[in-house]
Amino acid sequence: MRILQALPALYSGGVERGTVEFASDLVKRGHESFVVSKGGPMAEQLRGQGSTHIFMPIHRKSPTSFGQILPMRRLLLELKPDVIHVRSRMPAWIIHLALRSMAPHQRPAVVSTFHGMYSVNPYSAIMTRADHLIAVSRCVREYVLDNYPVPEHKLTVIQRGVDINAFRQRELSPQWLQRWFRQYPQLAGKKVIMMPGRISRWKGQMDFLAMMAKLVRHRPDCHGIIVGGTEPGKERFLEQLERERSRLELTDKVSFLGQRNDMTTLYLLADVVCHMSTKPEPFGRTVTEALASGTPVAGYNRGGAAETLQACFQAGLVTPDDTTAFAETVLRLLDSGKSAIEIPHRFHLEAQTESTLKIYEQVLERRQLQQ
Template sequence: MIVLQVIPGLETGGAERTTIEIAQALVNAGHEALVASEGGAMEAGLTAVGGELIRLPMATKNPLTLLNNAARLKALIRERGIDIVHARSRAPAWSALRAARAADVKFVTTYHGTYNAKSGLKRFYNSVMARGDRVIANSEFIRDHIVTGHGLSPEAITVIPRGVDVGRFKITGEVKRRGQDLASDWALPGDRFIALLPARLTRWKGQLVAVEALGRLKAAGEDVPVLVLVGGDQGRTSYSEEIGRLISRYGLENDVWITGHCDDMPAAFSTADIALNPSIDPEAFGRTAAEASAAGLPVIVADHGGAREVVEDGVTGWRTPPGDPEALAKTLQAAMELDIAARQVMGQAGRQRIMNRFTVTSLQSSTLRVYGELLE
């Protein structure tokens, strides 16, 4: 079996990581894995697992280039004997759909996000992701979104959640040592409760909600955790500055750390007592919440989107109303009042939930099963 995945680039992100994980599974099963993409920082990872990059301008939305890409993909399908084309993003999906239909091969899509659909034209543009011979959703939330937005029946959609490498996020002695080095580099206080919020600094990820929650705890004279914002601003300096102003407004300079990007998230999680995912817009899946759970941390998430499927309220963490700093403050206070043993029980329940439902191995086997069923 030869499978061609199409995606705009391989710089960073969940869809990009999943592309490489499926390429790895294909190669390990004795198949061929091709990826049409502009490439990027993660392309070395694709090569390392035995996948092959076909460098094409797949990020474009230019109609003429889309047509040219379709012609090139059609030729590639016939030249290499490709059996399945799997699209993971809208613009390249239009080229891939045209090529797959012309070459009479199976077409698969994975719907990775909610996508903006405020106009009829945008809804039509998005609809390509619902036109596969098999349509995959990366959470039940996204499945329901496809049903509502495109009129597909739930039975026509296969839910395959994103996967976490649970081995990588197991907090071993070596991971703890790396975490101690990180804590030293970040100058984290060793005698305070640490709440880690891992996300790039962008408004919808909810950093302002978390800072506001700390501000309300401080204003009420309650204990305040150390909030560690782990993530770069990717040039969004105005948002970083807004976070800084809110920190100053509440006098939280000794309570909020902004570390920038971190490549070693297992070590980062090992420094914390709890993780936060207070996104104000719904997450398609909730990868950072799943990774934190895999690391054995209780997690507080906003109660919407795919994160609701990751965290079992009161068992593996807590779910709070989106965009509600008062509710988040109260939940943080409740978390801090738990003793260490109770938090460990909650964290281990979270890790077990991830191992049962959201592993990379499950993602890979389920996707290859879809491929196999299409070719029967």
């Protein structure tokens, strides 16, 4: 098949990484893979893996983006994809309007993925106009069915898959460790408690600091690391976090590492990984990645992240918003140590690819019958 994925840009984040990994898997299976976006650092990785990236500024949530409707129409007529997979709302609008001006027999099938629980309004409803919808977790599926008139048969749950071997078949290199301890000497001999995720209030960094204050009273050998970049406009929240760290007397117990490109290694280094989002997250990718590395995860029992823990590591589930119970769970996981953690097949990248390809084939078959 000839498959075109559409998303705003290729910087960092779960949707972007998932798109690039899925594109790579498509190429390995002999399909033609195209991605249209504004571009970004991950576009080079995409091209290196055999996909074609097409630059188009379809990222702005602004009326100016509708200037891309005619260029998109020309692209679709030239490319003739079998399936377009839309992964975000503005690209979905541009593609929908471009397709309306094309003859029915020229239009490819359209599949959309709800990567999040989008605000309920006509702008978000465009994601329901596809031939078939994918939800990244059961909680997202329920959200869509509760808020939009979508027939259940038109919506399928496909968990975000992770390349398990990329995390499992690795060891910490002595050279990396040497550089690490030169950069962060305060972590020598410490139990590392990691909180991955961009700096954002709902990601739960405030809860992490409160939890760490309780944890270090029992285990002074623990050191927390908050790993994630600060998005434009979130600098003030980072300053609040730094003030709270100081107030809780955690300055020498918690370090902010910023954005890192060695997450697979950090998962191996960490003794426990924490997921503390203050609202239901559609899918906790960091949970699956950490567990694939053999590192235990503690997480609030809510949203898509909890679905992963329920399937893979129930020992890590914590009552939402209870930082005392969270600290107790981290203590218990530290005492248990690391061990091989079984990841069900549906969380593997190949399972995601196979399930998605099956959706593509079913949609194309239905369209052929209708023509």
